[in-house]
Amino acid sequence: MTATETATRLIRDTAELFAAEPALSSLFGYDPSSVSDIPRLFASVLSACLPEGTARQSVRKLAEKVFRDDTQAVDAALTDLAATAARDIDPGGMAGALHFAHGYHVLMAYRLTNALWRRGRHSLSLAVKGQFTRTLGADIMPQARIGRGVWLDHGLGVVIGQTAVIEDDVSLWHGVTLGSTLADRGERRHPWLCRGATIGAGAVILGGIEIGAGAVVAAGAVVTHPVPAGELVAGPRAELRERRPGGFQGFVPTDRIGRE
Structure with a gap:
């Protein structure tokens, strides 16, 4: 047609x-x-x-x-x-x-x-x-790049950051976050979802990482590393880690704004 x-x-x-x-x-x-x-x-x-x-x-x-x-x-x-x-x-x-x-x-x-x-x-x-x-x-930054044939099921609570890229035929459920790690800088701070990827409800994907073509991110997953094409990732993992120099150290206190 x-x-x-x-x-x-x-x-x-x-x-x-x-x-x-x-x-x-x-x-x-x-x-x-x-x-x-x-x-x-x-x-x-x-x-x-x-x-x-x-x-x-x-x-x-x-x-x-x-x-x-x-x-x-x-x-x-x-x-x-x-x-x-x-x-x-x-x-x-x-x-x-x-x-x-x-x-x-x-x-x-x-x-x-x-x-x-x-x-x-x-x-x-x-x-x-x-x-x-x-x-x-829902909050989608206008600078984000979103392809065609995208499906947002329900759409409530979806947050998509400025440098995020969503290719054609991607499906996202409600409550999905495509955010940054706050340590990322430059032109690619947010995720890149390749063609045909499926992102389950409440999934959080952080940083300038790639979710491969046809990959599936299960509901509630927290993803901070690339996902190969066609693979499935599931489950939250919040581990205690050392705060390294150069990583996110917190925002500038209000009494110091404009002094640095």
Whole structure:
């Protein structure tokens, strides 16, 4: 199915979804009969994640303009949607996933803020990210690089740092952290998840390490070392270790800020 065919079907299926349950129009704050293209549809759904008010209307207008101008973001979002509909056991197909899959809304918010960041609108990108972080309960830095066909199941509690890289077809459950060790410096402080990796709920992956293609990180695992392609890692290991010079020694106390 071509991108044009996918868009046409999604708009049609959305109209049928709302016709079957008229109350959806008031819940999402838009009438699908007024939507004729994907940028407006995506903007309408994404902005509905925010409380009613000025911010929602501003984000709707901004998102429509960004999605209309940035085909990279739209193409990635459509591929994410197809992956979400395919991997999610809930019914409704792509139209259902678009409106009801919380994890997909988290990804849509990232697609918007990342597009803004790539266009040099850094302050606006971070401000919009803050709005969605408060309402969606997930925090993805707009500088992170996320491929296509990514699935966030539930999406709640997901934290993805600035230099993280997620390749195509990766799946992440709720509560996943892709963070730094605080000792890492430079351009690669956060994990790199290779194509097709699966990260279980509550997993914590720290540092500029690579999780190989098709690898599985089990729920609750704490990972600080690379994982080879196709392998499975499981279990938390918190061991007492010597604090070495050059490692993280704590943040500067407030009474010394600006003096060093």
